[in-house]
Amino acid sequence: xxxxxxxxxxxxxxxxxxxxxxxxxxxxxxxxxxxxxxxxxxxxxxxxxxxxxxxxxxxxxxxxxxxxxxxxxxxxxxxxxxxxxxxxxxxxxxxxxxxxxxxxxxxxxxxxxxxxxxxxxxxxxxxxxxxxxxxxxxxxxxxxxxxxxxxxxxxxxxxxxxxxxxxxxxxxxxxxxxxxxxxxxxxxxxxxxxxxxxxxxxxxxxxxxxxxxxxxxxxxxxxx
Numbered sequence: 001x002x003x004x005x006x007x008x009x010x011x012x013x014x015x016x017x018x019x020x021x022x023x024x025x026x027x028x029x030x031x032x033x034x035x036x037x038x039x040x041x042x043x044x045x046x047x048x049x050x051x052x053x054x055x056x057x058x059x060x061x062x063x064x065x066x067x068x069x070x071x072x073x074x075x076x077x078x079x080x081x082x083x084x085x086x087x088x089x090x091x092x093x094x095x096x097x098x099x100x101x102x103x104x105x106x107x108x109x110x111x112x113x114x115x116x117x118x119x120x121x122x123x124x125x126x127x128x129x130x131x132x133x134x135x136x137x138x139x140x141x142x143x144x145x146x147x148x149x150x151x152x153x154x155x156x157x158x159x160x161x162x163x164x165x166x167x168x169x170x171x172x173x174x175x176x177x178x179x180x181x182x183x184x185x186x187x188x189x190x191x192x193x194x195x196x197x198x199x200x201x202x203x204x205x206x207x208x209x210x211x212x213x214x215x216x217x218x219x220x221x222x223x224x
C-alpha cells in the first residue's frame with residue numbers, strides 16, 4: 001500500500017517579487033496617493049517658510065523622486081507581464097506560483113510537492129514538484145508513478161479528501177490501482193439529503209400522484 005500527499009514548500013521568490021496586473025495597478029495607485037500627499041506637505045511648508053527649503057522639504061522631494069522611480073520600474077514590469085502566458089510574473093523564481101495556505105487570506109510563493117510513500121517500509125517511492133496550488137487531479141499520476149517504481153501489477157493507494165475526483169479514481173482503476181479516498185464533506189451532505197425535503201411519486205393503475213414526502217408517510221392508499 002502507498003500513501004499519497006502533497007506539501008507546500010516556499011520558493012526563493014518572496015510574495016513582494018511576484019506580480020499580476022491587479023497588483024501593479026494597486027501599487028501604482030498607492031504611489032500616486034503618496035506623491036500627492038507629499039506635494040501637499042511641501043505646499044504647506046512653502047506657506048510657513050517662504051524664504052527657502054528646510055530639511056524636511058528636501059526629504060519630501062527625495063521621497064517623491066524615489067516613488068517616481070518605482071513608478072517607472074513598475075511600468076517596465078507591466079511590459080514584461082504582458083508577455084507571460086498566465087499573466088503572472090515571478091522575478092526571482094519563474095517556475096514558482098502563489099498558493100493559498102490554511103490561514104485565511106494568507107499564502108506563499110512556492111511549490112506543491114507530491115509524494116508517494118510505501119506504508120510498509122516508510123520509503124518515498126515517487127515524488128514530483130508541481131506549481132498547482134491544490135491536490136485535485138494529482139491522484140492517478142502519482143499512483144501510476146508509484147506503481148511503476150515499485151514494479152507491482154496491482155497497487156492500493158490511500159489519500160485525503162483533497163484528492164477526491166471521480167475521473168481520477170476511475171483512471172486508477174483502469175491501471176489496476178485501488179484508490180481509497182474519502183469524499184469531501186460538502187458532497188456527503190448533498191447525497192445524504194433528508195427524504196422529507198423531496199417529493200414522493202405514487203402510481204396507482206393509470207393515475208400518478210405526487211405529494212410531499214412528509215404527507216406521504218402519514219397517508220394510506222386503499223385498493224377497491
